[in-house]
Amino acid sequence: MPGPDDTKGWAGVFPGLAPSTGRTGTPGAPPAEMQYVPHMSQPRSTARTTAQRHRVRQELATAAMHLFSTKGYEATTVDEIAAAAGVARRTFFRHFRSKEEAIFPDHDDTLVRVQAVLDSADPGEHPLDTVCRGITEVLRMYAESPEVSVERYRLTREVPALREHEIASVARYDRLFTRYLLGHFDEAAHRAGDDDPLLAEVAASAVVAAHNHVLRRWLRAGGKGDVEAQLNHAFDVIRETFGTGMGVGRAEPAPAAPVAQQDRPGAVVVAVARTGASPAEVLRAVEKALESGVD
Amino acid sequence: MPGPDDTKGWAGVFPGLAPSTGRTGTPGAPPAEMQYVPHMSQPRSTARTTAQRHRVRQELATAAMHLFSTKGYEATTVDEIAAAAGVARRTFFRHFRSKEEAIFPDHDDTLVRVQAVLDSADPGEHPLDTVCRGITEVLRMYAESPEVSVERYRLTREVPALREHEIASVARYDRLFTRYLLGHFDEAAHRAGDDDPLLAEVAASAVVAAHNHVLRRWLRAGGKGDVEAQLNHAFDVIRETFGTGMGVGRAEPAPAAPVAQQDRPGAVVVAVARTGASPAEVLRAVEKALESGVD
DNA sequence: TTTACGAGTGACACCCCGTGCCATAACCTG
C-alpha cells in the first residue's frame, strides 16, 4: 500500500519526534522525492548549491508573503507564487510541503532549535525553566522580523486555513514540551505518582499559553517593544501562580520584588492551619494573607 | 470577491464566536448553498425532513468511519464514502464541510452545547468551575460511544491530517473558554490588572490540557472506566496545584482528603517568612512544610 | 580536459478535494 504519507522527508531528521506517523513500514520502493532534506550525510552538496537552494526558498517565501498580503491567501495560486519567484510550480512543492507552509517557513527550523535547547539543558536546571527557555526560542523567531510577523498575524486572523495551520504548528512545540516534562518530572516529582503526567501536560500547555498570550499582545501592538522581557514577566506570573504546586526554581532572585514589602522589612506573615484542612486550602489561606500584606 | 470561505454556515449560529472570518462583507449574491444549518428560523422544515437529514448524515458518518478503518483515510475517496451511503458525492459535502469532518461529526454540536453551558451558568459559580463543566461536556461526547472514539483515536494518531484537524477542533473550545474567562475574571480578579488576561488564557489551556490528558489515557486504555470521574479528579489536582493563585472554589468539600492528616487531627502547621521574600518563595516554603507533614 | 555522477529543476500528467450551477424530485402549505 504505497499511498501518500505527507511527513516524508522528516523521518530521520526528527528520529523520535513524530513516532505516530509510523513510517517504519513501507519496506520496498524508497521514496523517489526527498522532501527538503538533501541527504544530510553526503558531503556532495557543496556550499554553493545549498546556498542556491536557500536563496530559491527565500525568494519563494517572500513572493508568497507579498502575494498573500496584496491579493489575499485564497486568491493566490501556487502557480503565481512560483512565477513570481521565477521557478516552476513543481519546484515550489520541493521547498514547501504545502501552500500554507510558505507563510510559516521557520517553524521547522525552530522546532529543531527548541529540541536542541531541551537536549543540551543543564541537568541541574528545573525542567520547567528549560521548557521556558525552549519556548523563548520560538518567540525569538517571531521577534526576529517584526514587520513580517505582524503582517502574517493579520493573515492568520482572517484565513481559517492559516489559523489552523499555525495552531497545529504550536501544538508541535506543546507535544515536545509535554514529552520532555514527562521524562524529567520523575526526578523532581514530589507528588504521588499517578498524576505526574497530568501535571506535565498542564505545565507544558501553560508555558505555551503564556507564550501565545505575550506573542499575540505584542503582535496586536504592531510588534513594538521588548517581547522577550514581557515573556519573562509572564513566566514570573506563572511561577507565582502555580509554581507552588510543582516547585519551579528561579535562577535570578526575583528582580522586581514588590516594593510595598520593602517598606516594612521587619514585617512577618504567619499562617496557621489545622492539618485536617487540605494543603490547597492552607496555601490559599497563606496567599490571602500575603495579598492583604501586599495590596 | 465571492471566494470560498469555509466556515460559511456558522455565521449567525455563533454570533460573536468567530469574528475573524469577516463575513460582514460580500453584500451581493447571497450564498447559494446553506451549509448544514437549514435556516434555523423557518418552521418550514418538518420533523420528518430533518429526521431524514440526520439519518443521511449518520449513514455518511458511519460509512466514512468504516472505510477509514478498513482501507485507511488517505486511500478512501469521498466518492467511495458517498457510494457506500447510497448518495451522490455532492451530497456528502452538503453534510460535511470537508472529508476530515466526517470523522468528527459531533464537534460542532458539542461546541454549541458547551457555549450553552457557559451562557446558562450560575453567576455565583466560579468561572473556572463553569469552564470545567464546559469541557466535561466535550468529554461526555467522546464517552458516549467508546468504541467509535477509540477507533477514531487510532486513526488520528497515524494520519497527520486528522490529527491537525482534531487539534484545531479542541483549539476552538480553548478559545471559547479563554474568551469566557476574560469576560468573567474582572469580577473575581484579585490581582493587579494587567496580567489577568494572561491568567485567563493559562487557566483555559490548563483545563483543556487536563481534559486532553484524561481523555487520551482513557482512549489508550480502550475506553474502559469512568472517564468523567477521572476528569473530576484531574480538576481536583489542578485546583490544588494552582488554584492558590486564582481562588478556585470547590462545590463539594474534597471527597478524598489525605488520610495521613486525619491521623493527627490536632497537628498544626505554622509558616513564618520575612515579607521581604517574594510571595512565591513564601508559598513554596509553606508547601514544603505541608509536604513534610503529609509525606 | 573529459567523463561520470548526483542534485536540482522544468514540464507534463494525474488524482481528488471542494464548490458553483442547474435541473429534478420530494415535501409541506394554501
Added chain:
DNA sequence: CAGGTTATGGCACGGGGTGTCACTCGTAAA
C-alpha cells in the same frame, strides 16, 4: 391541485499535491 421550499443528482471547473522523466549544471574522479 397549484405554488413554494428543501434536499438531492449530476456536471463541470479550479486548484492543491504527487509521480515521473528528461534535462541542466556543478563537482569529483579518471
